[in-house]
Structures are given as C-alpha cells and as structure tokens.
Amino acid sequence: MPRAAAHRCPTMASEAELKAAGEKYVPKDYDPALYKTRHSLAHVLAQAVTERFPNAKPTIGPPVEYGFYYDFDLDAQPTDADLNWIADRMRQIIKGKHAFKVREITAAEGRELFKDNPYKLELIDGLTNGQDEYGNSAAGAAPLLTVYQQDTFVDLCRGPHVETTRDLDPKAFKVTQVTGSYWRGDEKNKGLRRFHATAWASEADLKAHLERVEEAARRDHRKLGRELELFSNEPVFGSGFPMLLPKGATVRRLLEQFITDYERQAGYQHVYTPDAAKKELYRISGHWEHYKDSMFPPMDLGEGGQEWDELCLRPMCCPHHIQVYKAKPRSYRELPIRIAELGKMYRYERSGVVGGLSRVRCMTLNDAHLFVRPDQVKQEIAGVLALMKKSCADLGISEFRFRLSKNDDPATAAKGKYVDNPEMWESSTRMLREVLTESGMPFFEAWGEAAFYGPKIDVQVKDVMGREETLSTIQADQHLPEQFKLEFKDSDDTPKRPVMIHRGVISTMERMMSYLIELYAGAFPVWLAPVQVGIVPIADRHFEYASKIAADLRAKDFRVECDLGDKRMNAKIREFQLQKLPYVLVIGDKEMEAGAVAVRLRSGDDLGAKPVAEFEALLEQVVKSRTLKLVP
RNA sequence: GCUGCUGUAGCUCAGCUGGUAGAGCACCUCCUUGGUAAGGAGGAGGUCAUGGGUUCGAGUCCCAUCAGCAGCUCCA
Numbered sequence: 184m185p186r187a188a189a190h191r192c193p194t195m196a197s198e199a200e201l202k203a204a205g206e207k208y209v210p211k212d213y214d215p216a217l218y219k220t221r222h223s224l225a226h227v228l229a230q231a232v233t234e235r236f237p238n239a240k241p242t243i244g245p246p247v248e249y250g251f252y253y254d255f256d257l258d259a260q261p262t263d264a265d266l267n268w269i270a271d272r273m274r275q276i277i278k279g280k281h282a283f284k285v286r287e288i289t290a291a292e293g294r295e296l297f298k299d300n301p302y303k304l305e306l307i308d309g310l311t312n313g314q315d316e317y318g319n320s321a322a323g324a325a326p327l328l329t330v331y332q333q334d335t336f337v338d339l340c341r342g343p344h345v346e347t348t349r350d351l352d353p354k355a356f357k358v359t360q361v362t363g364s365y366w367r368g369d370e371k372n373k374g375l376r377r378f379h380a381t382a383w384a385s386e387a388d389l390k391a392h393l394e395r396v397e398e399a400a401r402r403d404h405r406k407l408g409r410e411l412e413l414f415s416n417e418p419v420f421g422s423g424f425p426m427l428l429p430k431g432a433t434v435r436r437l438l439e440q441f442i443t444d445y446e447r448q449a450g451y452q453h454v455y456t457p458d459a460a461k462k463e464l465y466r467i468s469g470h471w472e473h474y475k476d477s478m479f480p481p482m483d484l485g486e487g488g489q490e491w492d493e494l495c496l497r498p499m500c501c502p503h504h505i506q507v508y509k510a511k512p513r514s515y516r517e518l519p520i521r522i523a524e525l526g527k528m529y530r531y532e533r534s535g536v537v538g539g540l541s542r543v544r545c546m547t548l549n550d551a552h553l554f555v556r557p558d559q560v561k562q563e564i565a566g567v568l569a570l571m572k573k574s575c576a577d578l579g580i581s582e583f584r585f586r587l588s589k590n591d592d593p594a595t596a597a598k599g600k601y602v603d604n605p606e607m608w609e610s611s612t613r614m615l616r617e618v619l620t621e622s623g624m625p626f627f628e629a630w631g632e633a634a635f636y637g638p639k640i641d642v643q644v645k646d647v648m649g650r651e652e653t654l655s656t657i658q659a660d661q662h663l664p665e666q667f668k669l670e671f672k673d674s675d676d677t678p679k680r681p682v683m684i685h686r687g688v689i690s691t692m693e694r695m696m697s698y699l700i701e702l703y704a705g706a707f708p709v710w711l712a713p714v715q716v717g718i719v720p721i722a723d724r725h726f727e728y729a730s731k732i733a734a735d736l737r738a739k740d741f742r743v744e745c746d747l748g749d750k751r752m753n754a755k756i757r758e759f760q761l762q763k764l765p766y767v768l769v770i771g772d773k774e775m776e777a778g779a780v781a782v783r784l785r786s787g788d789d790l791g792a793k794p795v796a797e798f799e800a801l802l803e804q805v806v807k808s809r810t811l812k813l814v815p
Numbered sequence: 816g817c818u819g820c821u822g823u824a825g826c827u828c829a830g831c832u833g834g835u836a837g838a839g840c841a842c843c844u845c846c847u848u849g850g851u852a853a854g855g856a857g858g859a860g861g862u863c864a865u866g867g868g869u870u871c872g873a874g875u876c877c878c879a880u881c882a883g884c885a886g887c888u889c890c891a
Contacts, residue, residue: 252886260818260819360819360885360886361819361886362818362819362820362885362886362887363817363818363819363885363886363887364818364886364887364888365817365818365887365888368887368888369887369888370816370817370887370888374817374818374887375818375887376818376819377818377886377887379885379886405883405884409826410826416882416883417882418864418865418881418882418883421881421882422881422882422883476889477889477890528891530890530891532889532890533816533817533888533889533890534816535816535817535818535886535887535888535889536816536888536889536890538883538884541891542889542890542891543891546891548891549891550891641891652890652891653890653891654891655891656891687891690891691891693891694891695891719850719851721848721849721850722848722849723848724848725848749847749848750849750853750854751847751848751849751853751854752848752849752850752851753849753850753851753852753853753854754852754853754854756851756852757851757852757853758852758853759852760851760852761852767851769850769851771849771850772850773850781850781851783851787851787852789851
C-alpha cells in the first residue's frame with residue numbers, strides 16, 4: 184500500500200503514487216506506452232458509447248493484442264452509423280485535451296458511485312475480496328480501489344493511463360466492429376456487446392496494421408482452398424465435414440508420407456484401428472465421463488444388448504492403441520513400444536466453432552502412443568521433441584512457442600473437468616516441466632489447458648488472423664494405463680505399469696493443411712505443391728511433344744499438367760501463375776527442335792531453354808531438399 | 816450452443832420504397848496458331864439456400880431450418 188502524502192487524508196495515497204501503482208499492471212511483454220494508449224482510448228470509447236446509448240452499462244475494457252475492446256450491457260444493436268458517430272465523438276473528446284485524473288475511493292464510495300451498474304458493483308465486491316477483475320483469485324492484489332476520470336466519464340480502473348487525451352492520436356485508432364460476448368466469458372451470464380477497436384502509436388502504425396489484416400484475408404485458407412481447388416464444404420455433408428478435392432488430397436497424401444517415413448525411422452510401428460468402438464471402451468477410459476460433450480451421440484443399432492454395447496464414433500485413438508498394447512503380454516525388454524496411426528476421429532464440435540479445415544468434426548490426427556517404462560519417459564519425450572523440431576523445420580514452420588498445459592489452478596478448480604488424482608497431476612506435470620527445462624527451449628505455463636487425463640506440452644502457432652492454435656502436442660499420461668490395468672513384466676519378474684505418452688507431431692492433417700496454406704499463401708514449396716509443373720505448348724503442332732514431356736515427367740513421379748486448350752500461350756501462363764504452380768514449361772518450335780523446355784518460375788523469373796534432362800535433375804534436387812526455393 | 820451479420824449462375828458481385836433476374840470472369844462452339852500474366856465472335860447456364868407465411872403479386876417483407884462469416888465459449 185503506497186504511503187499517504189502528508190497533506191491528505193492519511194489513508195489515501197497521492198495521485199502520483201496511485202499512477203505509479205497502476206504501472207505494474209502492464210503485462211511483461213506489452214509495450215507500456217501502447218498499453219496506456221489503448222487503455223485510455225477504451226475509456227474514451229466508453230464515454231462516447233454511454234453518450235450515444237445512455238442505458239449502456241460499461242463492464243470491462245482491457246487492451247488486447249492489436250488494440251482494445253470494451254464490453255457493455257446494452258440492449259440496442261449498434262449500427263455502422265452508431266460506430267461512426269462513436270468514432271467521431273472519440274476524436275472530439277481527444278481534442279478536448281482532458282486530463283486522466285485518478286483518485287482512491289473506499290468500497291462504500293464505489294458502491295454509491297456505481298449504484299446503477301451491477302457489473303461494477305460485482306467488480307468492487309471481488310476486488311475487496313482479493314479477486315482480479317476477471318473474478319479469478321489474485322493473491323497479493325492490493326485492496327486499493329481507484330477511479331479514473333477524463334472529461335465527464337468516470338470509470339472504476341486500476342490504470343495505468345496516459346496523462347491527458349492530448350497524448351492520444353485521433354488518427355491512430357479505428358473502431359472495427361461490435362460482437363457478442365458474455366459477462367465473465369460465461370454463456371450462462373447475460374450477453375454483452377463488445378466494441379472492438381484497433382489502436383496504435385501512430386497513424387502509420389495503424390495503416391500498417393490494416394494492411395496486414397488485408398494481407399491476412401488474402402491468405403485465408405478458406406479463400407485459397409476454393410481458388411486453388413484444394414477443398415470445399417458441401418452443405419449435404421454438413422458443417423465440419425469438408426471434402427478434399429484432388430489437389431488438396433495430393434497435399435495431404437504428401438504430408439502423410441512425409442511424417443510416417445520419419446516415424447518409421449524413429450522406431451514407430453503403424454497400425455490401423457477402427458473408427459468406432461463400443462461405449463464400454465470409453466467408459467473405462469473415462470472419455471464417457473469427461474469428454475461426452477465432444478462425442479457424437481452413440482448409435483443404437485437395434486441389435487439389443489446392454490447400454491454399454493452401443494457404438495460410438497471415437498473422439499480419440501488412445502483407447503484403441505491401448506488394445507494394441509494389450510494384444511499380447513509385454514516384457515520390459517520390448518519397451519518403449521511406439522504405436523502410430525493416421526487416426527481418424529470424430530468430435531461433436533459446437534456449430535459456432537467449426538469452419539474451414541482448421542476446425543472440423545471429422546479429423547485425421549498424426550497420432551501415436553508410446554508405452555514406456557517410468558525410467559524412459561523423459562528420454563522418449565525428448566525424442567518426440569526432436570521429431571517435432573525436425574518436422575517443423577522441413578515444413579518451414581518457424582514461429583511457434585511451447586506451452587506447458589496444466590490442469591486447473593487449484594484455487595479456482597471446478598470438479599469433473601479433469602480426472603481427480605492430485606499426485607498423478609503433480610508428478611506428470613513435473614516430468615514435462617523437467618524435459619522442457621532440460622531441452623533449453625523457452626516455454627510458458629498455462630492453467631486449464633490440459634487433457635482430461637494429464638498435462639500436455641503444446642506447440643502453439645498463430646493462424647493468419649492472429650488466432651492461436653495448437654499444432655503439436657505431447658502428453659504424459661498415468662491415468663489410462665491405470666484404467667486399463669496395463670502391465671509389463673519387469674526385470675525382477677514383477678508386473679509394472681507403463682506410462683503412456685500421447686503425441687501428435689504434425690497435428691491433424693486438416694489443421695496442418697490450413698496452417699500451411701496460409702503460411703505459404705497457397706504457393707507451396709515444390710515438394711508439397713499439388714501440381715509442380717505446368718506445360719504450355721505454343722501452337723497445335725507442339726501438342727504431341729508437350730504431351731510426351733508431360734508423360735515422361737509423370738513417369739518419374741512428378742506432378743504435371745499440360746494445357747492442350749486452344750487459348751493463347753499468354754492466357755495459359757497466366758492461368759498456371761494464378762494457380763501458383765512453381766514451374767511453367769513453355770514449348771515452341773525452338774524447344775521442340777532442341778529437345779528442350781523453356782523454364783518459367785513462379786517468381787516470374789525466366790531460366791530460358793534447358794535440356795529436358797537438366798530440368799528433371801533440377802526438379803529432383805529441389806523436391807528432395809524440401810526447399811522453398813525454386814532452384815537448388 | 817449463444818450474440819450479431821450474410822446466402823442471387825461454377826467464381827466475384829449488381830438488382831431502388833414488393834411488379835416476374837443482370838454483368839464480368841469461368842464454361843461450350845467457331846474463328847484465331849499466338850514466344851512468357853487475359854486474342855475475337857457467338858452460345859449455353861439461375862425453381863434467387865430450403866420450407867412455410869403475409870400479399871392480387873415475394874429475390875425483395877415475416878418465421879423456421881440448413882449453410883457461411885465475425886465474436887464469446889470450447890479445441891487438434
């Protein structure tokens with residue numbers, strides 16, 4: 184608690200002290216100046232919104248990655264005209280050069296001040312009971328209540344803020360949209376209206392950000408998926424069941440070959456297990472208890488039998504791979520046993536979350552379960568991390584971060600989400616943390632992100648719209664071995680329980696494809712390109728030679744299209760270019776005579792005429808190296 | 816699932832306060848045989864997402880369903 188200034192009430196801190204106290208709320212990796220700008224603009228927005236909608240009740244309005252939002256309890260549906268009015272009004276307020284004044288209040292004062300706003304009253308109650316503004320327990324949170332005021336608008340707020348609205352650039356923010364949200368993020372609570380805005384230090388920064396957003400829209404895998412004929416969604420299949428068109432299927436097949444080759448080399452054994460099983464299996468595994476909401480309803484086949492005989496589409500492969508382990512008695516000498524499958528699984532995702540390839544209801548995971556002795560766990564996890572790094576390097580994925588995903592913070596844990604076995608959680612989490620620490624890779628920890636049966640190491644990437652997704656995941660599991668009474672015979676002739684490591688290295692084929700499409704903006708590296716070479720004969724008389732070259736390249740396992748249409752060569756080149764083919768071979772009289780092809784690159788560069796054999800050698804080398812470059 | 820927005824030809828989109836559907840590209844035919852990002856002419860193609868309702872009359876208004884988009888929540 185800051186000490187009081189001499190000339191003021193002894194329990195009250197000075198304005199300077201209060202402002203200083205606010206500074207510590209800037210997150211570690213957030214630019215403090217930008218944080219204050221956005222936080223202050225949120226208050227300016229709230230003032231404008233409450234002027235436009237006098238019934239709107241402000242709730243919370245924090246800075247976020249690209250700007251800020253502010254949630255209001257508001258029954259009206261704001262229109263574009265309202266948003267424009269609000270943005271204009273914000274600029275006016277900014278030009279009014281109002282100071283952000285802070286003062287400390289008592290809880291009683293706060294309850295009087297915000298008596299018409301139940302949300303602020305709830306915040307005050309929480310803050311005085313050691314919670315943060317999200318209702319989470321915040322150990323050591325100062326029981327200090329402050330209000331900030333600019334112009335006519337007063338808000339309960341811990342700061343920090345800029346000194347005056349003069350520090351805000353009226354041209355460096357944009358109110359982007361209004362969407363729905365819930366008080367405290369809980370759908371059981373009242374729906375709120377969230378005003379989103381992006382805000383930057385300068386007009387130039389704002390412009391740059393808006394350009395990045397446009398570029399992201401151009402890279403959107405759903406748009407490119409249609410344009411490049413990779414996949415489509417058909418209403419008759421239903422939401423979340425995309426179909427892969429031939430070109431998308433080619434990319435997927437190449438990814439599958441790529442990863443299964445690496446797995447075989449790393450000592451994995453591949454299996455095929457059924458996509459469905461009796462409910463009994465998921466009763467034992469705990470999925471029925473903890474994961475039912477994400478499963479499709481069981482099928483009653485009308486064959487009689489008990490309830491547990493009903494058939495379920497599998498939401499995960501782990502119980503199935505356990506059956507592989509259990510297929511015969513195991514000795515400590517056999518372990519680790521690494522069971523892998525491109526496992527198809529079905530999850531009943533809520534309708535509002537499915538879309539494109541990144542979130543689907545039927546997915547194929549690059550899945551594997553390692554059954555290991557306790558003394559092998561760390562070494563095997565390290566092996567998985569190595570495989571993951573190698574795969575990411577080949578796929579060109581360089582921007583990711585590791586997350587140690589833990590079960591719920593014991594302080595706020597809800598029952599039922601995770602299996603109840605504190606010791607198991609503690610030891611598994613410690614194991615994963617040790618591996619991460621020893622690997623020397625930076626990571627962060629997060630509560631509430633674990634699988635129901637154990638903690639995870641997740642590899643987090645961002646999609647082109649800035650949304651974070653999990654690609655790879657590694658999980659240490661002592662729960663399922665227990666549930667299924669897995670055993671191996673140890674060297675001392677006693678039965679022991681193995682540990683299971685669950686891992687997906689290149690994620691689901693669907694999500695990996697969506698990620699790669701966006702990463703490469705549809706211009707895949709040659710080894711992954713669905714069509715590698717487009718052939719453009721200049722005139723009819725070159726068709727035969729062009730077709731022969733296409734056939735030869737195909738026979739050597741390259742992916743080729745030859746355009747025998749009656750369009751002009753310029754149009755054919757343009758078409759291949761728009762389809763982002765790495766190479767276009769132009770064939771006319773000169774090439775035919777010389778047994779050559781004229782090589783045009785996706786970059787627009789022209790390599791000129793090359794003997795066919797020379798081009799084939801080039802292609803082979805580029806494919807083999809998995810480079811993104813078009814020439815070795 | 817919830818809050819909101821959207822659904823017109825294969826794609827991108829016009830279509831006013833309700834009066835009976837249009838463009839460009841793609842496609843097909845013909846002409847053109849062209850040297851590195853669109854040659855020309857003609858033609859075909861839509862029960863306006865689906866099902867109800869209001870109305871003399873619905874692409875247009877209302878309701879439901881399906882699908883898509885943004886956000887919340889969830890997640891590989």
